[in-house]
Amino acid sequence: MQNGNGMCKVLIVENNPTIIKLLSHFFQTEGCDIRLAENGLLALSMLESFIPDILVTDIIMPKISGDVLCRVVRNDPKFKDIFVVIYSAIVYEDESHIFDLEADLYIAKGPKDTLKNHIRRILEQFRSGKRREHVVHGTEGLHPRNVTIELLRSRRHYHAMMDNLADAVIEMNSAGQIIQANRAAQEILALDLTTILSSQLTEYLTGQDSNLVEQWLAQIPYEALPPFCSSYDKPMLVGKRQVILKLMRIADNDDFFIIAILQDITPHKVIEEKLIEKVQEFNAVMESIGYGVLFMGPDLRARLANRAFRDMWGITDDFFAGQPTFRDLINFNRYNGVYDILEEDFDRYIDEREAAVRSGGSVSEEINRKDGLVFQYQCVALPDGGRMLTYFDITKHKNTQTQLARSLEEVKALANRDPLTGLYNLRMLQERFISTLAISKRKDWKAAIMFIDLDGFKEVNDIYGHLIGDMVLKMVPQRLLNIVRTADTVCRIGGDEFLVIQTEVYDDADAAHVANKIIEQLNDPFVLDGVTITIGASIGISMYPAHGSNLKVLIKNADDAMYAAKAMGKQNYTFF
Known part of the structure; x- marks a missing residue:
């Protein structure tokens, strides 16, 4: 990994200008070939073309932090030989967790030791071949700072919460590059964090409105747009997953970052499609039935009526679309000579019919119309409190007991048997x-x-x-x-x-x-x-x-x- 001149290649990841200058000076004094990155995102970009012998990184940095960078390096086989050094002021307070990063050397920024000595320690240990040392150096004269300990604890809690959220959460910088993605986001994208970091969210999105996401991201650096939210009816696609995407611009001093929340609605959509299919099958069966069927909710407002029912009573589609009540349906034919009832008795007739329906299931009744038609009618109470009314035109079979018994059996079958197979429901x-x-x-x-x-x-x-x-x-x-x-x-x-x-x-x-x-x-x-x-x-x-x-x-x-x-x-x- 050393260059042709035998110089040790070093990548320094640090956002403090003073420390950057000092580290650069002392590493160059030791004859090292150095590269600089002020955050983990730039470091990942550099690693695509420059693989160092030694990676020296701070922990707390903007964009991609040092601990995330360290995990990415350790999980990528092509970086397995990099000697990773954690050089940070917080390693002393975070000693119980810092070793989880599997760095090769841990050094605390402190007042008792000089940068020059730290760099000599780094180079000596690198050349010795010693790796994965679980010791924090440079702690002399340091004392745990309660504020830092509490901040680190809050930071761990935040990351734990993010990784256990059901929705996918992605953080992007102002250029639209992904700088953080929780576990749910990695699952939706079906990629590991190493692959996701520094990529663009739009690389993974398809769907009718994906161009709107690109437009929003292109405009957001120049104007404060309201949050973007895709619709449930036109979900975004991530591979085969259907998601609702929400984008928010968050101000950060003179800069900003973008939070993307992806809600996976694939299971809901699958269930919805199955329900639609069942409803369509049910409607097809309903329309094929030769007798009138009316379904009403607990408030006796019409939900569904087949064509036979509407034809029996002359109910127009426009009228039914308004979800009329049971009273409205009877009143529809009040003045057109259908009912053989005097006008002064009509309101009482409606009250009695409505009371009978509200009381629940009833035995079969006959409705004798003024035009000579005779309908056999029955009300069945449904489990949700609604009602199912069935109407058989028995005009031609009024005096045929056999036909009447068959019709009654059909009513029972409708309530108790599966219409396709004839089995019990x-x-x-x-x-x-x-x-x-x-x-x-x-x-x-x-x-x-x-x-x-x-x-x-x-x-x-x-x-x-x-x-x-x-x-x-x-x-x-x-x-x-x-x-x-x-x-x-x-x-x-x-x-x-x-x-x-x-x-x-x-x-x-x-x-x-x-x-x-x-x-x-x-x-x-x-x-x-x-x-x-x-x-x-x-x-x-x-x-x-x-x-x-x-x-x-x-x-x-x-x-x-x-x-x-x-x-x-x-x-x-x-x-x-």
């Missing part, structure tokens, strides 16, 4: 669990809750489309029902997740036997429309009463066990 699952619990207590049986997640189903949708995916989902229930007994319960929770309640269980082996059969059955190929589909299943099992007596707890425990089964390699089962 979570609402009915609760009732079945209560029944299972009662008989298990009476006969001293156990029960098994199996949480089933299809392996490879996402790829089916991605490759073949949702139509084929839905066809596979419709075929899965038959295989499950062929395995379980009549007294057992099979339910679709949503997506590609199913739940089985197995009754009359005597030990874990009974549940394991059924789980194995399910895995075998679902592993067999599904053949439809000339396409062969292969999926699998991961199953988590919780046992009543060992793992809980509450359905919500048992489902959660089975869900946790299912994820454990997936972690074991999928197409497997495990108990909670």
Whole structure:
């Protein structure tokens, strides 16, 4: 590493002009080839073209501090042979932590020893080959300063807090170079601190509004702009991560620095996309239903109505967009001859209808319209306090009891069964669990809750489309029902997740036997429309009463066990 003339190459990192002059003079007197940097950022830049034999650095400096510089040097293989010297006034007060920097020599700036002696010590130890000495030299005549100790403690607390923040925090100098990045920032950028320091934040950003960041950074040296904040709807991209970026200009005497905060919203966006997909699927199902369905919130204000409902009552899209109340919907047809009710009785009629809906679920009722149409109507209370109203046009089947019974069954199915597979939904699952619990207590049986997640189903949708995916989902229930007994319960929770309640269980082996059969059955190929589909299943099992007596707890425990089964390699089962 020494130059062609055998001179020792030294990089001095110090921001005190007087000490810079003295260090330069004495090192040159000893025949050294020196370079100077007033902070860690400039030092990193110099290290790209000048690798010294000896690096002498202070600790407390602007931009990138000496301790950060030391860690960067120690973590980079190409700098492994540099002899690192910490020359600082604070090493004495920070002796318990300073050795974590893995420097080769520690010297305290103090009054009892001269710079010339310090430099001779540095060169002697460098030439001796001695490294990583955990001794602080030059402490004679020094006494710990409480103020410095408290400042160092505050500094450590600050760095610990920054590194444990959930959001990524990046500090940049006025030129836009990164001079500090906490652990969350390093994770988002997927780079180590050595690579990040002195780079530009804009190197990592993409997205629709990335040009706005460049404009803000270009203008901020010349005018005091308000903080920049990207939007949730148009997030910035860092690799595949979606982030909300906030930039703030912080004044620092005659200069300034920039703080960037990056909030990783990727998990929120993924959940949001899934919710949108579910809503779209639900809306598609709703629009395909031939009878009227109206959903209202706890305040009886309309949330959603399918096309059949709006056509039945002549409700315009514009009117419905205003989220009318239940009273508004009835009043919409007050004067157009739909209701066979006298005007003096109409307000009382609305009051009675509204009171019946507020009271909760009701038996089926008939609404006889003045134009001769007859609607069969039912109100169902929803778990969130809202209401679901269903309207069947039974005009042509008024006197046909069979058709009426079928229509009533459809109402029950809508409330209790999954519309795609015909399996019980979570609402009915609760009732079945209560029944299972009662008989298990009476006969001293156990029960098994199996949480089933299809392996490879996402790829089916991605490759073949949702139509084929839905066809596979419709075929899965038959295989499950062929395995379980009549007294057992099979339910679709949503997506590609199913739940089985197995009754009359005597030990874990009974549940394991059924789980194995399910895995075998679902592993067999599904053949439809000339396409062969292969999926699998991961199953988590919780046992009543060992793992809980509450359905919500048992489902959660089975869900946790299912994820454990997936972690074991999928197409497997495990108990909670």
